[in-house]
Amino acid sequence: MKKRNLYFILFFVAAMVPFVSHAQKFATKTGDIKFEASVPSFEEVAAENKNVSAILNANNGELAALALMNGFRFKVALMEEHFNESYAETAKYPKAVFKGKLEGFSLKALSEKPKQFTLTGELTLHGKTKKINDVAMVSVKGNTITIIGNFMVKPADFDIDVPKVVSKKIADEVQVAYTFLLEE
Amino acid sequence: MKNRKILIISGVILLVLAAAYYFYFGFLYKEARDITAEAPAYTLTAPDIVEEYQTNAATADSMYLNKTIVVIGNVNDNDSISVSLEPGVYCSFDVPAKNIISGKNIKVKGRCIGFDELFGEVKLDQCTINQ
Structure with missing residues (x-):
């Protein structure tokens, strides 16, 4: 009798496993990242990448994002060339990767009204890794989770040298803004 | 004088x-570069480029990154701004493309921007359908 009970419990636990370990994932391949390093009264230094991939694990708030560096588009062709060849060296370092977590994330806590979450994690690009800490606004509508936020980085943090000749025209701090519309 | x-x-x-x-x-x-007007540096099939990236991403990058290429493959997913070719080439359009039929074999011309490990896909941007 005891053994039968044990089997029953085992069966029950085994039957539950797929439900417990099933990670609810939300993903996008068309996330948007803009960065701007403009200096007032000089030409705009800005780029946008509309093909950023991101995956959110809705069970624990883990967020992974990957931006292919060549996907950053500038208005001025020469600027894009300099970004690829001299600054970000995109042939050598083709991607930027973020791995982090939305602290205290819970799918149930979301609504159509954006809610603040602290996003912490590590950003790796140009062969260097830096800790990122910012506040993200997260909302949900139907099957889509929207994550919006921005943070500041310094080119120097990623060993990106800006030559003296142009350093006046490029801000020391680069403003990065991201928008992810993730679908289940 | x-x-x-x-x-x-x-x-x-x-x-x-x-x-x-x-x-x-x-x-x-x-x-700016006009990818549509550029002659492709390489023409290859979707399974080939995916395999090359999975075998050695660095070597594949040195060949294809930032180059205009033509990829031939079967459509397995598409919307107005992108088309996916089997087994994993993601092509995004600047100008929405029409008349893409799932399962059909098509030629896509675009700029290779690298390999996306999150989805295991090669990504192309500024794509156009090459008939």
Whole structure:
């Protein structure tokens, strides 16, 4: 009798496993990242990448994002060339990767009204890794989770040298803004 | 004598203007690349490029990154801004493409921007359908 009970419990636990370990994932391949390093009264230094991939694990708030560096588009062709060849060296370092977590994330806590979450994690690009800490606004509508936020980085943090000749025209701090519309 | 001087001076001015023009429009504000008009550096099938990226991403990058390529493959997913080719080539359009039929074998021309490990896909941007 005891053994039968044990089997029953085992069966029950085994039957539950797929439900417990099933990670609810939300993903996008068309996330948007803009960065701007403009200096007032000089030409705009800005780029946008509309093909950023991101995956959110809705069970624990883990967020992974990957931006292919060549996907950053500038208005001025020469600027894009300099970004690829001299600054970000995109042939050598083709991607930027973020791995982090939305602290205290819970799918149930979301609504159509954006809610603040602290996003912490590590950003790796140009062969260097830096800790990122910012506040993200997260909302949900139907099957889509929207994550919006921005943070500041310094080119120097990623060993990106800006030559003296142009350093006046490029801000020391680069403003990065991201928008992810993730679908289940 | 005077005529010659005027000729030389105007010649020099013209040269300087031409150089300035070239510097401004040919260098500082040169036209962005037009991927649609560029001849492809490589033409290959979707399974081939995916395999090359999965075998050695660095080698594949050195060949294809930032180059205009033509990829041939079967459509397995598409919307107005992108098309996916089996087994994993993601092509995004600047101008929405029409008449893409799932399962159909198509040729896509675009710029290779690298390999996306999150989805295991090669990504192309500024794509157009090449019939």
